[in-house]
């Protein structure tokens with residue numbers, strides 16, 4: 433109880449200090465911070481569809497994190513929806529300030545961008561039709577495998593040495609599977625959960641011996657330590673105070 437009170441008063445004090453900074457300084461136009469994403473990856477980023485079929489808004493765990501980061505650093509978070517493949521290029525062009533896209537921190541990507549501290553742990557899984565004889569990653573040998581181009585799922589299948597077909601979106605892979613045009617889709621775990629929830633008759637197969645843990649991070653242009661430090665500070669805060677866990681529960685349980 434005491435702890436909660438202390439935490440609360442700290443938050444209130446911080447809020448007051450923040451308000452003072454915002455209010456007392458010369459009235460600056462609120463600067464923006466542009467987050468690049470690829471809103472094809474529920475529950476991290478997707479475009480919410482409204483019942484009557486009209487296009488909704490960007491939503492998801494990452495979109496919420498981006499907004500929180502914006503708020504905490506006093507900038508308006510703007511979302512730029514681009515192809516997953518182009519995110520790192522867009523970062524290095526200065527077209528976006530940060531990429532938040534359920535992006536796995538990999539050694540290869542670290543060559544061209546800098547990553548925040550990890551904020552989510554995932555793994556690749558296989559999605560198959562109920563009754564499929566695929567029970568392990570090795571069983572994919574000789575099967576028609578669908579992956580999304582540029583995702584770590586593609587790299588995993590490449591590393592296994594199997595042939596595959598790459599699509600632009602996860603939903604396209606799922607359509608192939610539903611229509612019997614492929615046997616298995618390899619994709620990140622939480623997104624797979626969402627896809628099987630939407631498509632009865634599909635199931636998830638895990639193989640922890642072949643698919644290693646992956647950690648998601650926010651990417652910034654190499655050397656942009658100022659932004660990276662602010663992002664890390666906010667991430668650490670929302671990890672410590674449970675905000676991130678609440679978001680994960682909200683978006684993952686909602687499915």
Ligand code: ARG
Pocket residue numbers: 469470471472473477516532533534535536537582583584585620
């Ligand atoms: N975690 C995987 C990767 O880093 C897939 C991420 C896809 N994200 C997206 N927003 N489309 O490659």
